[in-house]
Amino acid sequence: MRTKKMAKFFKWSLYVLLALVLFCFQNAPVRIGLFQNVLFLLPFAVAFSCYEGIIPSLVMSAVCGLFWDYSAQREFGFCALMLCIICVCVNLVMKYFARPVFVSTFACACAAALVFVVLDFFFFFVLKGYENVGALFVENCVERFFKTAVFSAAMVYVVKKIYDLSPNRAKFDFD
Amino acid sequence: MKDFLKGKIFKVVVCVVALLIGIMIYQAASGGFASFPEAVVGTFVTPIVKASASISDSVAGFFNSLVNAKDIEKENKELRSELAQAYKNLSDYEKAKKENEQLKKVLGIKEKNPDYEMEAATVIGRDSASAFGKFTVNKGSLNNIKLNSPVITEDGLVGVITEVGPTYSVVTTILDPEINVGIFNSRTQETGVVGGSADLYNKGRTKLKMLPRDTALLSGDIIETSGIGGVFPSGILVGTVKSMGAENSGVSMYAEIEPIVDVTKVSDVVIVTEFSEYQPPETEESENTSSEQTEAEE
Numbered sequence: 488m489r490t491k492k493m494a495k496f497f498k499w500s501l502y503v504l505l506a507l508v509l510f511c512f513q514n515a516p517v518r519i520g521l522f523q524n525v526l527f528l529l530p531f532a533v534a535f536s537c538y539e540g541i542i543p544s545l546v547m548s549a550v551c552g553l554f555w556d557y558s559a560q561r562e563f564g565f566c567a568l569m570l571c572i573i574c575v576c577v578n579l580v581m582k583y584f585a586r587p588v589f590v591s592t593f594a595c596a597c598a599a600a601l602v603f604v605v606l607d608f609f610f611f612f613v614l615k616g617y618e619n620v621g622a623l624f625v626e627n628c629v630e631r632f633f634k635t636a637v638f639s640a641a642m643v644y645v646v647k648k649i650y651d652l653s654p655n656r657a658k659f660d661f662d
Numbered sequence: 663m664k665d666f667l668k669g670k671i672f673k674v675v676v677c678v679v680a681l682l683i684g685i686m687i688y689q690a691a692s693g694g695f696a697s698f699p700e701a702v703v704g705t706f707v708t709p710i711v712k713a714s715a716s717i718s719d720s721v722a723g724f725f726n727s728l729v730n731a732k733d734i735e736k737e738n739k740e741l742r743s744e745l746a747q748a749y750k751n752l753s754d755y756e757k758a759k760k761e762n763e764q765l766k767k768v769l770g771i772k773e774k775n776p777d778y779e780m781e782a783a784t785v786i787g788r789d790s791a792s793a794f795g796k797f798t799v800n801k802g803s804l805n806n807i808k809l810n811s812p813v814i815t816e817d818g819l820v821g822v823i824t825e826v827g828p829t830y831s832v833v834t835t836i837l838d839p840e841i842n843v844g845i846f847n848s849r850t851q852e853t854g855v856v857g858g859s860a861d862l863y864n865k866g867r868t869k870l871k872m873l874p875r876d877t878a879l880l881s882g883d884i885i886e887t888s889g890i891g892g893v894f895p896s897g898i899l900v901g902t903v904k905s906m907g908a909e910n911s912g913v914s915m916y917a918e919i920e921p922i923v924d925v926t927k928v929s930d931v932v933i934v935t936e937f938s939e940y941q942p943p944e945t946e947e948s949e950n951t952s953s954e955q956t957e958a959e960e
Binding site: 558611620623 | 785786787788789790791792793796797798825832839840859860861863864929
């Protein structure tokens with residue numbers, strides 16, 4: 488019993504630590520080469536939602552989103568709202584329509600990145616009426632999506648490993 | 663005894679003793695340098711002596727550590743605390759050095775513009791998804807930072823404060839289309855407005871808009887703030903003209919401006935919290951007017 492509690496505490500500590508590290512990466516004043524223009528928190532939140540329950544997903548996505556709102560300087564609450572909706576949807580999909588294996592989790596993370604990038608572009612560039620936003624979409628948003636998708640693969644793997652520390656994890660034959 | 667003295671063994675003993683006495687006399691006469699016999703013996707014996715010395719050192723060290731464990735532990739603690747203090751001093755030195763460099767920059771700006779009240783700040787956050795290079799600095803309302811305060815470096819204009827928290831502020835850069843800066847070119851005496859553009863952002867350039875069709879601006883011209891509007895003080899360098907083009911409407915021209923400061927990589931900035939009221943830039947007409955007034959007074 489005590490061992491299970493300790494394992495659970497260790498697992499959640501790892502989640503929190505990983506979220507903080509990713510936030511620091513996302514908000515670092517200086518980034519090197521490939522790490523520029525990557526959304527770090529989004530794949531983590533989505534991968535977390537694929538494996539954990541709906542309430543923890545909601546809380547974690549809200550917290551990650553609020554941290555992101557502070558650094559992204561969009562309308563405060565936008566990132567938190569988007570992440571909450573995306574993560575709850577992903578959690579429901581995993582519960583009723585799919586199973587949290589690597590391929591499906593990675594696909595969800597990529598889809599979430601695409602949805603977020605498009606919505607972000609629409610709300611904060613198109614609606615504001617900037618000129619020649621097409622160039623910005625092609626040069627910034629597409630790059631951001633692809634880099635985030637590549638990062639998602641690593642993040643799904645890491646979150647799966649942390650989830651495996653859980654004493655009550657669901658076991659799938661195809662794991 | 664007589665047999666011994668007469669035997670071969672005695673003769674051998676005498677020869678060996680004589681040899682050794684000879685070597686001693688020869689060595690004494692060699693003046694400090696190793697004689698041949700000594701060198702030969704030394705060559706063979708030295709490796710053995712080294713091996714035995716290392717073994718004896720190890721053994722002695724082992725026992726020494728046991729015998730003097732307490733003293734060694736005490737010395738270890740003292741050295742660790744001295745090292746920790748040295749690291750702390752080094753860290754304090756680095757902080758003081760950085761603060762000194764920041765203040766030197768502030769002093770440089772202050773000498774050129776004595777009417778400015780300024781606050782040095784450091785960039786603490788720049789989101790990877792931030793639009794148009796927005797970043798966060800480590801000074802806020804507790805440091806007397808106000809909304810719409812200009813942000814500059816010793817080289818030129820960076821942007822303006824668009825959000826103020828207690829201990830942080832958000833800077834919107836001149837690459838952002840929401841920022842419009844009144845500018846002036848001293849060569850052509852023209853004024854205009856500079857603002858960001860979505861298609862120029864990735865080039866790191868901003869746009870000088872609504873230029874007349876007969877504008878005299880040329881590539882390479884330096885533009886600075888005009889001070890019109892009262893948000894930015896006058897005379898701060900903004901950038902250089904890189905290229906000119908016609909607007910889509912065909913009625914006016916625009917110029918691509920390369921900022922003096924690379925706003926996407928700046929790490930230390932200065933926030934101007936107060937400056938004197940708007941002073942129009944000096945033009946030829948104003949200089950003639952002022953000289954006429956001076957003559958009239960005389």
